[in-house]
Amino acid sequence: MTLITDTLSRAADTTSPLLPVLAGRWSPRGFDPTALVDEATLTTVLEAARWAPSASNIQPSRFIVARRGTDSFVKVHETLRGFNKAWANAASVLIVNVATLAIDETRENPWARYDLGQAVAHLTIQAQHEGLHTHQLGGFDGAALALAFGLAEDQAIVSITALGVLGDVSLLSRELLERETAPRTRKPLTELLLVDD
Numbered sequence: 001m002t003l004i005t006d007t008l009s010r011a012a013d014t015t016s017p018l019l020p021v022l023a024g025r026w027s028p029r030g031f032d033p034t035a036l037v038d039e040a041t042l043t044t045v046l047e048a049a050r051w052a053p054s055a056s057n058i059q060p061s062r063f064i065v066a067r068r069g070t071d072s073f074v075k076v077h078e079t080l081r082g083f084n085k086a087w088a089n090a091a092s093v094l095i096v097n098v099a100t101l102a103i104d105e106t107r108e109n110p111w112a113r114y115d116l117g118q119a120v121a122h123l124t125i126q127a128q129h130e131g132l133h134t135h136q137l138g139g140f141d142g143a144a145l146a147l148a149f150g151l152a153e154d155q156a157i158v159s160i161t162a163l164g165v166l167g168d169v170s171l172l173s174r175e176l177l178e179r180e181t182a183p184r185t186r187k188p189l190t191e192l193l194l195v196d197d
């Protein structure tokens with residue numbers, strides 16, 4: 001039986017109305033292992049990252065784009081830790097998010113990771129708009145990944161984004177299915193506001 005945990009039922013229960021793409025974004029593990037992202041859509045999603053703002057417009061974000069079925073995809077997937085390995089192989093694309101830490105030989109860019117995060121955020125929302133889903137990952141062996149792709153010392157791998165299409169969650173293990181269907185929660189807004197005068 002095909003059992004897809006749909007976006008509608010996973011949408012955020014917000015206290016104020018949000019843009020549908022923001023409320024509808026969530027991080028699935030049940031990707032369709034046969035789905036492909038067409039090239040025009042993938043370019044659109046990456047273009048959203050390109051047009052994100054960055055400090056002094058330095059644009060420190062770099063991406064390793066690995067489509068399922070390629071050697072690059074296998075190389076990225078091999079570095080995933082724990083249960084990430086069990087579900088991320090079904091993503092259509094694994095995107096390694098890299099921050100360039102140096103501005104030049106003498107200066108560091110203190111906002112490089114911040115800017116990369118913002119670029120990835122824009123990418124995730126554009127993907128949601130395109131009917132795709134994203135799931136960001138911090139569980140991977142960064143040193144192995146940097147070695148596999150020959151990254152320079154000032155290129156910091158911060159995260160990986162799994163990009164794909166929702167699939168049949170009954171293919172997931174019981175443990176992953178539990179996580180997939182667990183209620184989505186957030187701290188109350190009042191806890192986030194250090195000052196709210």
Ligand SMILES: Cc1cc2nc3c(=O)[nH]c(=O)nc-3n(C[C@H](O)[C@H](O)[C@H](O)COP(=O)(O)O)c2cc1C
Pocket residue numbers: 025026027028084135136137138139140159184
């Ligand atoms: C930087 C970062 C690292 C993450 N690492 C992992 C990970 O290694 N494995 C995983 O399953 N989810 C990972 N997540 C997903 C979060 O657990 C998820 O975003 C959070 O629980 C909120 O759920 P939602 O995205 O569905 O709203 C990561 C998310 C971010 C932003």
